[in-house]
Amino acid sequence: MVLHGYWRSSAAYRVRIALNLKQLSYHQVSYHLRDGAQRHPEFLARNPQGLVPALEVDNGKFLTQSLAIIEYLEATYPAAPLLPASDLAKARVRSIALAIACDLHPLNNLRVLNFIGTRYGQNDAGKTTWYQHWVRCELDALEDRLSRDEETGKFCHGNSVTLADICLIPQLYNARRWNCDISAYQTLLRIESSCLSLDAFSKAAPECQPDSE
């Protein structure tokens, strides 16, 4: 399999964690996002969204959207499951993953930061204010939820890694990079510490990728 991504793309980071948890081997092709490599015509012909990651699977198909890719891996390689067994538990795990993947991550994506810079004249400090605002909105809510839910365990859902953790860890990485104060998120930090003790997570970290600068 070939993962088309970028070391700092947190959506690619999610897919790397999932591939590692499933113990699947893969090659990486890197697209330098700040240089706009993901908008190159050759890539756009395969993924008109012009976003990473994409996963080229062994039959030549080109899969896009990190959560769709991970659901595909889950169905195709059921060992080391990333979703719990019951339908209700699956709904809980997916809702945590989607709260991050829909309501937080896309707001703080590079293209949005570029837009508020160009159109609204926001400098680095202004972009940081924007970034931290949405992190606070969503991580406040997630900490509140996870600290109260009886289903929360060593990980977001019980004592096994799930799709929810796969989304949480890259988001916490990003939050630190943008100097967000995450010290109050005791539950999230405890879960992060459980995750980072696993090779699948630590080897997926941006700094461990071949294209890291």
Place this chain on the structure above:
Amino acid sequence: MVLHGYWRSSAAYRVRIALNLKQLSYHQVSYHLRDGAQRHPEFLARNPQGLVPALEVDNGKFLTQSLAIIEYLEATYPAAPLLPASDLAKARVRSIALAIACDLHPLNNLRVLNFIGTRYGQNDAGKTTWYQHWVRCELDALEDRLSRDEETGKFCHGNSVTLADICLIPQLYNARRWNCDISAYQTLLRIESSCLSLDAFSKAAPECQPDSE
């Protein structure tokens, strides 16, 4: 089942379509989003994100995030499937749904429009520019993809309704409401027309809801 939503919430609109396609009956509880009803402490205690929709299922559980809710309905009520059979086809359908649910919808949500109004001084015209920009980014890409993919049929994926159509229709509704020029999206408009000929879609339309103003 009780659907906590709002007539104009396009994420609630998705869940209404899915419930109708599955021929499931449900009550609706309405939260007036412009009045901030979704931030009332009683609702926040059940859903700390303070967003609609939420689906209260018969065992009293409170499910959040529209796509997680629809996946739950798909697993629990398999009749009238909303996902195709093969894993690769599921990945395609989910990737279309997620392109809308992650990369388009959250950028144009009320809370974001409020933020650019308050912080960046954007008036209605400025908000419209923002709205139309992201619609154009993502619907251009989606039209490009669907017009080329051989898997596209009467609907986004073949000749049966899927989760992809469930996300597309509310998004096109929103695009019109914000005066986006969608006339070039011939493939999307053709699919929309197929969908709107079905009762499950037409009865889920915002204007047909009891809380419509």
